[in-house]
Amino acid sequence: MKKQPFASRYRQPGPWAGYQNTFTTLIKELGYAPGSIQNQTQLITRFAEWLWRRQTEIHFLDERLVQRFLRSQQNSRSVRRGSAATLYRFLYVLRQQGVVPPQKKTPLSSQQRLINNYQLYLLEERGLTQATVVNNVGFITQFLSAKFRKGQLSLSQLRAPDVTSFVRHQAHKLSPGRAQLLVTALRSFLRYLLHQGKITTDLAICVPTVARWSFSSLPKFLPACSIQRVLDCSDRETPIGKRNYAILLLLARLGLRACEVVALNLEDIDWEKARITIRAKGGRWNQLPLPPDVGEAVALYLRHGRPRCSGRRVFIRDRAPRREFAGSQSICTVVRRALQRAGVESARKGAHLFRHGLATSMIRQGASLDEIGELLRHRSPNTTAIYAKVDLPALRPLALPWPGGAR
16 A cells, blocks of 8 residues: 655644644744744645655655755745754654654764864863863864865874974964964874874974963953943843843852853752852862852842753753853853943953953952962962952052153
């Protein structure tokens, strides 16, 4: 007996209704609005009819058919922004239920396999943060692509001039800070290759040093009055406003890094003991006291602002799909918009402005460098020492008289 076409089964009570119900339940849990849910289900219905006209069975669905459908609908207003994501999400539901076979994995190139293994090494063995890994992998991809533009990856051909030439051509395009990240990533990768036996010469010693003198610049920070202005101008009425205000307080009062705010879980807050556990860089964790105003803002967001979802992160996206922030850049976006709302001008607009502002305010109020380093969780005293440069009253007696100046 010939099998019924896909859309024909949809028109009758049967498995198709169950697939669509499962999909609808999923997108409701992800926080999509009723209008969006209706649009997505209508798109799936049109996709089903398209498959029926082509006499394609459900178990043949894959990414290739999704792309063909989207191309066929390019001149139709029925395809909107997000249509591809909707169909891929539906395909995911079908695969979870075993209706559609798992996605066929595209064979990776030797370069991509090497990069994937290096990325796994950084995450699991080195314990680096996702942001650091992304930076390193980006630089290494550029390096390998520059050396092996044509032909197969052959690491035995790497020589010292390849390393120095790449740094020389790339470093002048970057800021001193980014250039330092470049050479650090390159040294790490070359040591990894040596450790894995893929090269026999320690090329890491050939990586040039980027000049960036210690204490040559001042930390970029916001004055305490500007930080308070940003907090005062924050919206505390809407769910998004409650979330963003809690984030800004964590940055301003505890000096958290953006990645630490993103990684904050519900179980990291001990409400009885008023403590908060911070998942720091390198897999380390620290506990800090939870100030009353910060605790109040976070609690208000959790009770009246945080959307219901299965995720354990404290802070969740305000738009569907409701899930954790993708990375540190999302926190920087919150800071940038808060600065604009308050009318505060700043050359830098990242989350570190609040961290530097907290340290600067503490040192001007008489806190020691050890106290600042403990709060900011610095591993080296040299990292904290840069804040001594902003304590102008303490530095003034140390200044030598200007030659020929008034006595």
